[in-house]
Amino acid sequence: MTSPTETRTSDALRVLNRVFGYDAFRGFQREVIDHVVAGGDALVLMPTGGGKSLCYQIPALVRDGVAVVVSPLIALMQDQVDALTAVGVRAGFLNSTQDLDARRQVERAFVAGELDLLYLAPEALGTRGAQQLLDRGRISLFAIDEAHCVSQWGHDFRPDYLALSMLHERWPDVPRIALTATATSATRAEIATRLKLTEARHFVASFDRPNIQYRIVPKREPRKQLLSLLRDEHPGDAGIVYCLSRASVEKTAEFLVANGVAALPYHAGLDAGTRAANQQRFLREDGLVMVATIAFGMGIDKPDVRFVAHLDLPKSVEGYYQETGRAGRDGLPSTAWLAYGLQDVVQQRKMIETSDGDLAHRRNLATHLDAMLALCETVRCRRVQLLEYFGQTGAAGCGNCDTCLTPPETWDGTVAAQKLLSTVYRLDRERNQRFGAGHCVDILLGKQTDKITQYGHDALSTFGIGTELREAEWRGVVRQLLAEGLLAVEGDYGTLALTDASAEVLGRRRVVTMRREPERVASGRSAKPRGAATVVAELSPQATSLFERLRGWRATTAKEQGVPAYVIFHDATLRQIATDAPASLAELSRISGVGENKLAKYGEQILAVLAEAD
Template sequence: MASPADLIAAAHPAADGFATIDAGDDDSAALRTLRRVFGYDSFRGFQREVIDHVVAGGDALVLMPTGGGKSLCYQIPALVRDGVAVVVSPLIALMQDQVDALTAVGVRAGFLNSTLDLDTRRLVEAEFVAGEIDLLYLAPEALASRATLNLLDRGRISLFAIDEAHCVSQWGHDFRPDYLNLSMLHERWPGVPRIALTATATSATRAEIATRLKLAEARHFVASFDRPNIQYRIAPKREARKQLLALLRDEHPGDAGIVYCLSRASVEKTAEFLLANGVDALPYHAGLDAGTRAANQQRFLRADGVVMVATIAFGMGIDKPDVRFVAHLDLPKSVEGYYQETGRAGRDGLPSTAWLAYGLQDVVQQRKMIDTSEGDLAHRRNLAAHLDAMLALCETVRCRRVQLLDYFGQSIDATCGNCDTCLEPPESWDGTIAAQKLLSTVFRLDRERNQRFGAGHCVDILLGRSTDKIVQHRHDALTVFGIGDELSEAEWRGVVRQLLAEGLLAVEGDYGTLALTEASAEVLGRRRTVMLRREPARPARSARAAKPRGAATMVAELPAEAAGTFERLRAWRAATAKEQGVPAYVVFHDATLRQIAADTPSSLAELSQVSGVGENKLAKYGEQILAVLAGSD
């Protein structure tokens, strides 16, 4: 039987003048496929180890950061092994784009989901049974159908790939109940290798994935969690939408990005605010009808410079490589969620920003949500532990990247130089006395007056403000009234936030009132020192942080002549993608266009040496690219 690489070459013959890449007799079928089909000369990290292991029939659990090349870990085995690879993908709305991207490089792929009409479904089923496709995409829900299982029994399956495998974790941020049934793959097809892949999992979550999917004997491959091209920044929340607008105008004008909000209402208001201020923004949340969500998602994927404002329901499985920023206007519930969401920026390896606005109300709101959440005590404790880790990341005075990687069990030798705490090192200060003043205020309201109030009221008491509420309740008679004028209101709110983060204060009730904890006594009894992060004034951004990090940077970093060529190539790509009805990145990634603009190849043979130009794309687009480079229409 001919190898998949030979079948692809036969189906898409090289154009005249194309010098095919000779991998050499010593190269594996996997490497030849990588070169011929995808246009890359070598594997990255442990990709080759994973691929060789799966090609040989072994099971694998792969943790690799977004943009690290997880898809190739099952796509190449799918092309090398006999049969059809079945890929379990969680989002039906993205299957068409996943198949389009594979078709663009000459890979035979299809999907089965509820969006297909009966005739198309029958055609794809027939192709699967006949072995005329290499990859078949299914949603996890489909595997609960007897008809789907019977169909799979009729074909020859080369492997099962379970993408976004963290969805199987009961405590995961993207839990999908249908993933729990995927253990039956091993039971029904015991001889077919399985590869489970995710970008986010602690060692505990990894163990849970292995248990639930019955991958106890699988080999684990864990890559570095570091995304050095992403600049992590967490800003004190003042007027979050105005802060976001400044970020977009100053650093990411015209760039594609994602803005995450906690509620549907906030999504709508933020999208309207950005639109009113000249930003091309779209909303996405579960309250929109399916047609609107699908239309907004397609526009985000296929148009340049669109900003998607969304709840966390958006983003999983998104392959758009040129997302230049991810912004959070509300505190994520866990470090895993934060890492997964920020990882959607900079998949192409180019500079990108992860920005979070964080304030006292975020802490109060999250604590309250945990206290009122469904589930038993163990569940609430688990949620609290996740939140505590997220708060520690927000409040740290050390390198954000060091803190983030520590959470996933990875150590690095030095600070990163590409996060806010490295670019503008924060100060820490002995806040013990301030903490005692605040805790004493809460204590006296509770014990002396049998009353509880929120953070704002406590701060007003410390600042000696005779508000109507304070006068009404005679709180100006408390011994703590006016004893905190050494700090500003913003600084006191920072103290409250950090005490909540450290468990020295608690939030109770529907109104978010403050209460003491067991640990409060250690501070009040002078048995514990409290070191706090100093609330920065409104610092001018460093030159590095203020520099545009998106499309403008990509053009500016090229020589003048190459920058013009890059823009012409982008315009050609946009027109080509629109004509074909596919996202621009399906044609070529920005990184490939940058290299073409810099190298200015003058022949198909030279163009074939550019990373990302595989055999099929060379045959399909090669002459057009050379015409653009030559200045022809």
């Protein structure tokens, strides 16, 4: 006799194969799905590209009723619904972009049980009208996507998420599944508490994204370094470039366009129509680069983003991981590249010092920044340090990050640190003036600048005692002392100041080990080809030709339907079709990612494309 658990598993597996075209679950997808289908609550942590969506989409198709998906991504709901519709799933959404007729049509479908999934924004779910609508239908489950948005200490806090605790109160018998790609153990506990999921079962996958190569390079001329990265390693690839300010976004996008790179800006200062248009172009067109503030990217399902570049230092490891995770969702080789310099550290320290909130809030911000700085300055495997931050220990060196591929040199920087700190100490007597890192370095190098002459700083005992290091090396010393809390930044002008820990170095009670600054750094080139070039190189010449024909067919089909290309098929599916060259619908149906609906809709067209190539 078949047990209920076996029945649920077999039902879920049939849906996985028939609807989505996959033969087997990945990781603990099956355990999550079985648990939710049986009516249990779940908190799921799974990296971007790990298959989180299936953890609620399949239960939605197995359980009776309509799954309500809470998502903060109004601008992307249409694409999410299009992707589900393409595989034969009945999906709809309700948000402020719709007219009254469209809303009423979706509402009628929901009440009639003619939907499998309904997407709502958290602010909509908090309204009386939406709650009364849900009371009129049969809800199979609640899925809370991007659940880290409920964390008030997190990088993507959304106040509307705090009201989602009412789901348990108003619909106590409906199972809930909260999902996120980024959360430390503390954030996970906060999610469970705020959403009243304290009894939920936790499922925590590995945070490792082995296909992403993490690289952090010293910032010299960041836009030129970025251009070198794109030209040398990612020509024609889709990617995201993150900048801290709107002005930097605009200037970087203009710079890339002027140098032949198709790039678009995205930030809150643009009007809503321009932002939406640029986002849609990025999703639908191949090879575009989006230059954006961190306001862009959450929930972007584009699987073929081959690189994510940061021209400014992220505020936290969580934010860095979330943003870099938008690269390589398809599992193919991708790059996470960050240009990092002294000014980043000074700027972030100043922002914390002047931020709103109480002392505890500022300390929390500083703790997040310290962890990010430690990742930047580490001489260990970056992936190992990243995984340890999220509580995943025991990993070996990855062999696919910059510190593994080109191990950095270290040196005893204790004497250099003492010279720098001594200079800051001597300048500390002149607090009515403002002296930043550049002035301190000029003193150590013995430069007779107008400012040094004006203030008589050429008479200081530390004037000219640092000529053994280059200016870039001294700036590296300042940066690393700031990163380790051996130096501080005060005021609006970035004045350097000593800390309590400085005395340990000046008193010769602490050794300071530093990373050696390289002579010259451009993009921080990888040891092997990346991006699309690697993807094509892995195929035979015949398969490469078929792959490009299939991509051309997909682009035309996607344009005709007004949907992103990945809604038709992912690159990984096209690559397998190009490699296997199926000669019949039966053979095509065995390709991963080809479900019943897509086979019926596109099968003959694909076979025709393959036949034309013979």
